[in-house]
Amino acid sequence: MDFYLGLAQVIGVHTLLGLSAWCLLHTGQVSLAQGGFFAIGAYASGMLTTMAGWPLGVALPAAALISATVAVAVGFPALRVKGLMLVVATVAFAEIVRLVCFNLTWRVNTGSGPVGPDGSLGFGGIRYFPSNGWSSIEILILIWGLVAAVMLALAWFDRSRIGTLWRAVGEDEVAAQSVGINLTAAKVSAFGIGGAIAGLSGGIFAHQVTHIEHGNFTILLATFAIAYPILGGLASLWGTVLAVIFIQGFLIEGLRVLGDWRSLLFGALILLVMLLRPSGIITSPIGRWFARSIRFDRPAAPTTGGKTHA
Amino acid sequence: MNYNNLLDLSQSLIDGVLFGSIYALIGIGFTLIFGVMNKINLSYAAASVAAAYVSLLIVQTAPPALVYVAAALVGGVLGALVYLICFHLLPLNKPLATLMSTVGMLLLIDEAIVHITAGMPQNYPAMFVGANIDIGPLSLRSDLLFVFGFGCLVMIGLTLLLKRTRLGLATRAVSQQPVAAQLCGMSITGTNMSTFVIAGFLGGTAGAMAGAAIGVLSPLLTLPLTVKGLVVTVIGGLGSIPGAIIAGLVVGGAENLFQYLRGVSERDIYVMLLLFAFLVFRPGGLFPPPAGRD
Numbered sequence: 121m122d123f124y125l126g127l128a129q130v131i132g133v134h135t136l137l138g139l140s141a142w143c144l145l146h147t148g149q150v151s152l153a154q155g156g157f158f159a160i161g162a163y164a165s166g167m168l169t170t171m172a173g174w175p176l177g178v179a180l181p182a183a184a185l186i187s188a189t190v191a192v193a194v195g196f197p198a199l200r201v202k203g204l205m206l207v208v209a210t211v212a213f214a215e216i217v218r219l220v221c222f223n224l225t226w227r228v229n230t231g232s233g234p235v236g237p238d239g240s241l242g243f244g245g246i247r248y249f250p251s252n253g254w255s256s257i258e259i260l261i262l263i264w265g266l267v268a269a270v271m272l273a274l275a276w277f278d279r280s281r282i283g284t285l286w287r288a289v290g291e292d293e294v295a296a297q298s299v300g301i302n303l304t305a306a307k308v309s310a311f312g313i314g315g316a317i318a319g320l321s322g323g324i325f326a327h328q329v330t331h332i333e334h335g336n337f338t339i340l341l342a343t344f345a346i347a348y349p350i351l352g353g354l355a356s357l358w359g360t361v362l363a364v365i366f367i368q369g370f371l372i373e374g375l376r377v378l379g380d381w382r383s384l385l386f387g388a389l390i391l392l393v394m395l396l397r398p399s400g401i402i403t404s405p406i407g408r409w410f411a412r413s414i415r416f417d418r419p420a421a422p423t424t425g426g427k428t429h430a
Numbered sequence: 431m432n433y434n435n436l437l438d439l440s441q442s443l444i445d446g447v448l449f450g451s452i453y454a455l456i457g458i459g460f461t462l463i464f465g466v467m468n469k470i471n472l473s474y475a476a477a478s479v480a481a482a483y484v485s486l487l488i489v490q491t492a493p494p495a496l497v498y499v500a501a502a503l504v505g506g507v508l509g510a511l512v513y514l515i516c517f518h519l520l521p522l523n524k525p526l527a528t529l530m531s532t533v534g535m536l537l538l539i540d541e542a543i544v545h546i547t548a549g550m551p552q553n554y555p556a557m558f559v560g561a562n563i564d565i566g567p568l569s570l571r572s573d574l575l576f577v578f579g580f581g582c583l584v585m586i587g588l589t590l591l592l593k594r595t596r597l598g599l600a601t602r603a604v605s606q607q608p609v610a611a612q613l614c615g616m617s618i619t620g621t622n623m624s625t626f627v628i629a630g631f632l633g634g635t636a637g638a639m640a641g642a643a644i645g646v647l648s649p650l651l652t653l654p655l656t657v658k659g660l661v662v663t664v665i666g667g668l669g670s671i672p673g674a675i676i677a678g679l680v681v682g683g684a685e686n687l688f689q690y691l692r693g694v695s696e697r698d699i700y701v702m703l704l705l706f707a708f709l710v711f712r713p714g715g716l717f718p719p720p721a722g723r724d
Contacts, residue, residue: 145526150526150529197706197709197710200710200713201709201713204464204470204660204663204664204668205664205709205713207470207660208660208661208663208664208705209664209705209706209709211660212702212705212706213702213706215657215698215699215702216699216702216703219695219696219698219699219702222695223695223696223699240695338653339653339657340653343533346529346530347530347533350526350527350530351530354526380545381545383537383541383544383545384538384541384542384545386538386541387534387535387536387537387538387539387540387541388534388538389534390530390531390533390534390537391515391516391531391534391535391538392534394520394530394531394534395515395519395520395531398520398521398524398527399524399527
């Protein structure tokens with residue numbers, strides 16, 4: 121049972137990460153910086169609860185805010201480039217964050233010995249949940265509560281004027297600009313909101329696993345972050361959820377019985393899904409059934425793709 | 431800074447620039463493919479390392495020089511396969527799907543290597559090990575020098591191919607204006623395919639050279655090579671081959687320099703900051719693509 125609770129927690133955290141990439145993909149920006157924002161959120165919230173002794177309820181929003189601030193700061197220079205250049209710029213940012221985590225040593229003494237990031241050894245002892253007596257079920261409820269809140273907020277965004285602007289920018293930048301849409305505002309707001317969500321998921325991740333290190337935040341994580349919305353399909357938020365369940369639940373955990381062959385199949389199955397459903401899982405019969413049975417956002421509108429030269 | 435420090439500094443700079451020819455080759459591959467398809471092939475560096483692995487199969491029976499040729503040929507075959515699977519079968523107007531399919535291919539190749547070699551690094555035959563050329567107090571490692579010279583030869587060959595042959599003309603035409611090229615009777619699929627094969631030759635060579643310069647091949651090589659190759663592509667200017675060559679050497683040199691000055695764990699921070707500096711002050715790279723081209 122604990123195994124399934126843990127899996128559901130992982131799926132929740134990764135869903136948040138995927139949703140953060142969804143925001144950026146919606147404005148036509150392929151960003152591999154999400155892993156970096158995730159890392160910032162994880163380190164910031166961990167340091168706030170262990171070193172400063174803040175309660176989680178304050179530390180998580182603070183971590184999200186810090187990530188969002190960094191994301192906006194990154195978003196402005198990143199506006200100068202797009203397509204492949206943006207991908208590489210965000211890769212560079214994520215690598216810088218990872219390497220800073222790798223080199224960051226800042227230990228403080230508390231009642232129960234020194235805590236804090238310890239360079240290449242990572243940052244352990246983020247024991248807010250165990251020391252406050254949270255059970256797995258309660259952590260799970262917290263995670264999925266946050267997922268639900270973020271999805272509701274994004275669904276509302278998507279129907280509001282902001283969502284329309286984002287989609288217009290994602291479809292065709294030149295056309296959007298010529299009808300008077302402020303490109304800077306649209307892109308930077310997507311970066312900021314995406315950064316906040318990634319920071320939030322990083323914060324939960326740090327407290328769920330209690331030990332984080334630079335190896336958690338490689339380019340592979342950022343690739344997963346954009347893989348979820350793309351594999352799932354950008355037309356609906358549910359695509360991201362479906363893709364996370366497909367990758368984390370089926371490809372990573374479900375295929376464990378195959379042993380060594382699992383990791384071989386992993387890449388091949390991602391490839392296969394893309395070949396069969398270039399617009400995402402959500403356009404497949406299973407995806408349509410899933411989206412129909414939980415009718416929550418609009419019926420899938422054909423708004424995928426956009427003009428991302430990537 | 432005294433005389434000895436200065437010597438060490440120059441020495442690491444020289445080693446880095448020589449090693450940078452590998453980055454230059456990977457960068458050229460990315461640039462070539464981006465030039466004709468306007469898309470990134472993220473599996474490129476992984477395929478290059480895989481080609482070097484496959485070339486190890488003949489190492490017992492053939493002289494080491496042939497291993498490099500084999501790596502190039504296998505790289506070409508892998509390039510054609512990647513094009514057919516990840517690009518040709520997917521709709522052109524879905525750039526994100528192609529991006530993801532090449533990521534899937536990257537993971538597949540990586541895991542295939544790990545699966546077949548059980549994750550053990552494999553020794554790669556190097557040439558001229560130990561024979562160093564001394565210039566005053568500095569010495570040039572001749573295996574790195576060989577890698578550098580070989581890389582230069584390949585780059586000259588590529589430039590001749592692109593500028594002097596009909597195939598090169600077609601490649602340049604398709605990268606400039608695919609529709610017009612098709613109207614003039616060039617096969618877009620054929621040209622794209624041959625570009626992938628050429629890029630594969632370069633990649634296989636680069637993989638073999640990386641193996642020779644480091645001494646071992648390991649699946650851990652693929653991600654750093656991918657990242658460095660992309661950095662080189664951007665610093666050099668998208669679609670520019672001379673840019674990729676110069677940027678490759680610069681990145682290689684800068685990497686070793688920072689490693690000497692700041693240690694191996696901080697080295698890449700400064701390389702990435704170098705890239706950021708380029709993106710902010712010269713977003714087009716060293717040789718920006720001509721503006722206003724569709």
